[in-house]
Amino acid sequence: MSLRFVLDPDLTAELREQLLSLWVDVTNAGGAVGFVAPVTAADVLGIAGPTFAAIADGPDRLLVAYDGERPVGMLIFADNRFHLKTHWCVLKRVMVHPDTQGRGHGYALMREAERLGRAMGWEALHVTVRGGLGLERFYERLGYREVGRLPGALRVAPGDDRDEIFMWLDLAAPAATSRPGTA
Numbered sequence: 001m002s003l004r005f006v007l008d009p010d011l012t013a014e015l016r017e018q019l020l021s022l023w024v025d026v027t028n029a030g031g032a033v034g035f036v037a038p039v040t041a042a043d044v045l046g047i048a049g050p051t052f053a054a055i056a057d058g059p060d061r062l063l064v065a066y067d068g069e070r071p072v073g074m075l076i077f078a079d080n081r082f083h084l085k086t087h088w089c090v091l092k093r094v095m096v097h098p099d100t101q102g103r104g105h106g107y108a109l110m111r112e113a114e115r116l117g118r119a120m121g122w123e124a125l126h127v128t129v130r131g132g133l134g135l136e137r138f139y140e141r142l143g144y145r146e147v148g149r150l151p152g153a154l155r156v157a158p159g160d161d162r163d164e165i166f167m168w169l170d171l172a173a174p175a176a177t178s179r180p181g182t183a
Contacts, residue, residue, distance in 0.1 A: 004066045005112045011056045029098035032130035036156045072097045073109045088124035131163030139167045
């Protein structure tokens, strides 16, 4: 089944619970979305609550990927909250449910974000990734380039500090055409 994308869905209590569950499942499968496994819904809610409020009340925007009626992916277009940065956007909490990995859902979600970014008039998209997981290769295949890193900025455990890697996609350039798994 192909994915259906919804930008700015109504953040009902049911959708909030589904997205919270997605966030927990992604984290507990090793996903780098702000936490280190293991986590519970209560652990994630401390960040998810204010995140959902910034979406519901603005200025952030939510993109949800659905497989049928089930949310299987999401990302947040986070407003920079600074007038000198209104020409580009930060993507946060980019995630796809672990039981859908390998189906191209992450690729499709990011391509939809790129399409929407262009439609919203942004000149670039920015995402940060946790070093040590190879995530930068995924984003490079999508046309993102590394523009910097903070060495050891993310402490995932005592003695396990990871780089925070800054990735940038220039939307003024032609849209990339590579498919998942190609360069």
